[in-house]
Amino acid sequence: MSHAAWHSLSHAVDHLNCLRTLLKDAHMMHMYAPYPIPRGVENACAAVWLLAPDDRAERILRRLRLAALDIRGGPSVSAHSPVHIARSRTQCSVLCRDLAAHFIAFLVAKSSRT
Incomplete structure (x- = not known):
């Protein structure tokens, strides 16, 4: 973050x-x-x-939204770039989904403690 x-x-x-x-x-x-x-x-x-946001969960959610926005814009950037993009859109999407899954697990664990 x-x-x-x-x-x-x-x-x-x-x-x-x-x-x-x-x-x-x-x-x-x-x-x-x-x-x-x-x-x-x-x-x-x-x-x-x-x-x-004061709430940590909301800050993390906003960071994930920003990452998803970057992933969606990636193909148009790489199409005009002379530099090879190391990760494909699919790889970035999988990474973002994995991060979101960890975030959801964090929220579930946090809510079960309270």
Whole structure:
């Protein structure tokens, strides 16, 4: 969980710093280059969304949802990437399902203790 939040925050800071550099330090505005930079705001929002719930189970569920979203988008990314993707969509889906099964087992064990 903390790795995913840190990853999102790191991307956010990097993108927003780049935007500041373009606008403030370079004193110029490129026509198309800045458009992907607001992804920094998207990444910051993802980190806040992941960490917002007080309930640990809800935070884990949100992390699994984010992983599932990444898996669904994987084929379109790999189709345009010159880099070989090590895991197939099916392998990633199986991994995500396994993680979800462990999470469900955790919830069942937790509820039986209370």
